[in-house]
Amino acid sequence: MSAATTSRVHQGRRSATRGxxxxxxxxxxxxxxGEHHEHHEHHEHRDGPDGPDGPDGRDGRDRDRRDRRIRxxxxxxxxxxxRPWGTTEARAAGRVRITGLADxxxxxxxxxxxxxxxxxxxxxxxxxxxxxxxxLDGWKSVSPRRPVASMTVLPFTLYADGAPMxxxxxxxxxxxxxxxxxxxxxxxxxHEPGAVLASRWRGEPGRTEVWYTTVTDPDTGSGLWLHxxxxxxxxxxxxxAHGWAxxxxxxxxxxxxxxxxxxWSGAEPGFxxxxxxxxxxxxxxxxxxGALHWDIAERPAGEPLFTFPRWSxxxxxxxxxxxxxxARSRYDGTFTHDGRTLTLSGVPGASARIYxxxxxxxxxxxxxxxxDGDVLEVVAAVSTRPGLRRLPPMVFLRLxxxxxxxxxRPERGxxxxxxxxxxxxxxxxxxxxxxxxxxxxxxRVEVTQPADRTLVLDYTDPDGRHATCRNxxxxxxxxLLERWWFGGWRTEAEWTLxxxxxxxxxxx
Numbered sequence: 001m002s003a004a005t006t007s008r009v010h011q012g013r014r015s016a017t018r019g020x021x022x023x024x025x026x027x028x029x030x031x032x033x034g035e036h037h038e039h040h041e042h043h044e045h046r047d048g049p050d051g052p053d054g055p056d057g058r059d060g061r062d063r064d065r066r067d068r069r070i071r072x073x074x075x076x077x078x079x080x081x082x083r084p085w086g087t088t089e090a091r092a093a094g095r096v097r098i099t100g101l102a103d104x105x106x107x108x109x110x111x112x113x114x115x116x117x118x119x120x121x122x123x124x125x126x127x128x129x130x131x132x133x134x135x136l137d138g139w140k141s142v143s144p145r146r147p148v149a150s151m152t153v154l155p156f157t158l159y160a161d162g163a164p165m166x167x168x169x170x171x172x173x174x175x176x177x178x179x180x181x182x183x184x185x186x187x188x189x190x191h192e193p194g195a196v197l198a199s200r201w202r203g204e205p206g207r208t209e210v211w212y213t214t215v216t217d218p219d220t221g222s223g224l225w226l227h228x229x230x231x232x233x234x235x236x237x238x239x240x241a242h243g244w245a246x247x248x249x250x251x252x253x254x255x256x257x258x259x260x261x262x263x264w265s266g267a268e269p270g271f272x273x274x275x276x277x278x279x280x281x282x283x284x285x286x287x288x289x290g291a292l293h294w295d296i297a298e299r300p301a302g303e304p305l306f307t308f309p310r311w312s313x314x315x316x317x318x319x320x321x322x323x324x325x326x327a328r329s330r331y332d333g334t335f336t337h338d339g340r341t342l343t344l345s346g347v348p349g350a351s352a353r354i355y356x357x358x359x360x361x362x363x364x365x366x367x368x369x370x371x372d373g374d375v376l377e378v379v380a381a382v383s384t385r386p387g388l389r390r391l392p393p394m395v396f397l398r399l400x401x402x403x404x405x406x407x408x409r410p411e412r413g414x415x416x417x418x419x420x421x422x423x424x425x426x427x428x429x430x431x432x433x434x435x436x437x438x439x440x441x442x443x444r445v446e447v448t449q450p451a452d453r454t455l456v457l458d459y460t461d462p463d464g465r466h467a468t469c470r471n472x473x474x475x476x477x478x479x480l481l482e483r484w485w486f487g488g489w490r491t492e493a494e495w496t497l498x499x500x501x502x503x504x505x506x507x508x
Contacts, residue, residue, distance in 0.1 A: 017080060018187040018188060018189055019079045019080055019081070019188055020076075020078045020082045020185070020186075020187055021076065021185070021187075021188060021303070022075075022184045022185045023073070023074065023180070023184035023403050024076060024172070025072065025073050025172075025173070025177050025181075026071070026154060027069070027170065027171060027173055028069075028070050028071075028168055028169045028171055029070060029168050029169060030068045030069075030070045030098055030166050030167070030168035031066060031067055031068075032158075032165060032166040033164065033165055034165075035066050068098050068168075069097075071096075071097045072094065072125065072136075073094045073095045073372075074094035074107075075092070075093055075094050075373070075403050076090050076091070076092050076111055077090060077092075077303070078090035078113075084116055085116045086114070086116075086117055087113070087117050087118060088111075088113040088114070089110065089112060089113075090110065090111040090112075090113055091108070091110055092107075092110060092111055092123070093108045093301055093373070094107055095372055095373070096127040101129050102127060102129035104127040104128050105371055105373060106127070106128075106330065107127035108125070108127075108301070109123065109136075111123055112139075115151070116142075119142045120142060121139060121154075122138070122139035122140075123137070123139065124136070128346075132161070133161075134159065134160050135158070136156050136159075137157055137158075138154050138155050138157060139154070139155075140153060140154050148174075152174060153170075154171070154172075155167070155168075155169050156168055156169070156170060184403065196313075196353060197211065197269045197270045197353070198268050198270070199230065199269075199270075199271075200316070200355045201239070205232055205233065205234050206233070206357055206358070207230075207232045207355070207356070207357060207462060208229065208230070208320075208354070208359070208461070209229070209354065209355050210229050210352075210353065211228040211270065211271045211351065211352075212226060212227045212228065212351065212354075213226045213283055213298070213351040214226075214352075214367060214473055214502040215296075215331050215348070215473075216347060216348055216369070216473070216500045216502070217342060217344055218348075218500070220249070220342065221250030221499055222247060222248060222474075223472075223473025223474045223499075223502065224245075224246070224247055224335055225244075225245070225248070225256075225455075225471060225502075226245050226285075227244050227245075228241070228243040228271040228273065228276065229241070229243050230264055230271070231261075231460070232264075232462055233462050233463075234462045234463045234464075239263070239264040241261065241262055241263070241265070241271065241273035242259065242260030242261040242262070243258070243259055243260060243276065244287065245257060245292050245294065245335075246473070247342065248472065250474070250499070253452070254453070254455045255337050255338065256292075256457070257287035257288035257291065257292045259274070259275070259286075259287040260273045260274070260276075261273075273285075278351075281297060281299070282295075283295075283296045283297075283298060284296070291337065291338055292335075292336070292338075293335075293336045294334065295333050296331050296333035296334070296335065296344060297332045297333050298330075298331055298351065299330040299331070299332070300325065301326060301328050301329055302326045302329075302375070302400075303326070303327060304324060304325055304327070305323065305327040305375065305377060305398055305405070306323045306398070307322040307323055307324070307377050307378075307379050307396050307398050307410065308320075308321045308323065308379070309410050309411055310410075313355075319356055319358075319385055319388075320354060320355065320381075321356060322353070322354050322379050323353055324350055324351065324352045324353070324377065325351060325352075325353065326351070327350065327375045327400050328350050328373070328375050329348075329349055329350055329351060330346045330347065330348065330349075331346075331347050331348075331349055332344055332345055348369045350367055350369070352367070357462070358461035358462050359459050359461055359467045359506060360382055360383060360384065360467075361381075361384045361389045361508055362381065362382040362427060362506060362507055363379065363380065363382070363393075363427070363505070364425060364432050365503060365504045366434075366445065366477065366502070366503045367501070367503075368477050368479065368495070368497055368501045370495045370497075373400075373403070374401045374402070374495075375399075376397075376399050376400075376445070376479060376495075377398045378395070378396070378445060379395075380396070380425035380427060380434060381396075382394070392424065394414040394422070395422065395425050396413055396414050397413045397423055397443070398410060399443070401481075401493065407438055412438065423435065424436065427505055429449060429470060430448055430450060430454075431447065431449075432447050433447070440483055441481065441482065441483050441484070441492070442481075442482050442484075442489065443479070443480065443481050445478075447475055447477045447501060447503045448476040449470065449472040450475075453472045453474040453475065453499070454470050454471065455470070455472070456468065457471065467506050467508050468506065468507055468508070469504055470504065470505050470507075471504040472501075472502075472504070474499045475497075475499070475501040476498055477496075478496050478497075479493075479495045481494070
């Protein structure tokens, strides 16, 4: 076997290797050190250690009230299938809730899963509370003499800036969480963010490729939009890179500037156009002679989300395809415009990829971070191809909720069952709507793009034709998800976004 063949075999084996993903919920209590000492002194002053308010009296009940309730909802992911006899390093992301102290849906950390080799499962979870960065550190001490208790009880210490500030215990509730825990196990192929950031273009004329990022800063109410585009004209002339940056401040008009065009350099991975770059983990550049300048770090915080069928990204047979390398991300850095600097610190947003033959005849797009790790992505489009351009918009809707995607297959919203039951879209502005249902669920999405928060831009296709885009990174949205239950529709979840939705409508 040749060296090249051997290399391909090894690459095939690596690509076939699967990871492990599961969800876990734990409940418990936390005792902060300051609260413990304060109450202990109060107890001794009143009655002494053996008085009537001892462990079985009123003071014991008061001490119980000092324990704060804590809940962890985590999604754990590892790059390989877990082996109980070995040690697996895994990442964790999710939500930490502590009564009166914290409610952070963007907690993150790591697990060391080693039930037999080291007889422990260690958790280190970092989260924010009151502007401080806290760390929960503890481990389950696995024992064959107490297999159930040792695998479900997690003693921990809470740290602030490296100093302990409290202790507590978390427990995995077997009666209510065992079945959801077992059902949550998935074994996906490992994902490398850089792999989907690499250019898909292979020299064909008449192609458009896009890398874009949209961000919301909750502190200022501002929205950001960075659009990076490769265009390969249909006449086979030199491909070029160009794009724009836009900021949507809460207290002023939308500001934007274009960059490029410059010859396409074929940079890998990602996008490169002179001073502007979109690379794995980093967005940087300037426009309008430096009046707009940005340097932003990106931290992916979720698995990829394929708005169109996954096969359409791997095999570009459709007029266009769309996907998110990570369903949501966090951003740190600065965006400066006209002497004003917007500082980002862990703010939410997402990057996405488009590859195809150009812009649709009509389209609408929505990215909505719904909180608690939930995300809604919508693309409704009418193709320019003969035979398709007379059809109503095809709707690709992906709701990632509690770690699961609905509808299960992206094609469901676009084509339904042999054309019947597909989702519907009305893309008229200023308020556009998408509705649809499956057997047991239905959804209604209503998006409003106020004129003063909407930017109008001209898009150019590879064939030179133009389309008009109306984009708002401060749109409003209302999402209603209902479930059929014993003869009627009941609300399963409902979200209202006030100025934090990212939306766009395009026309010709």
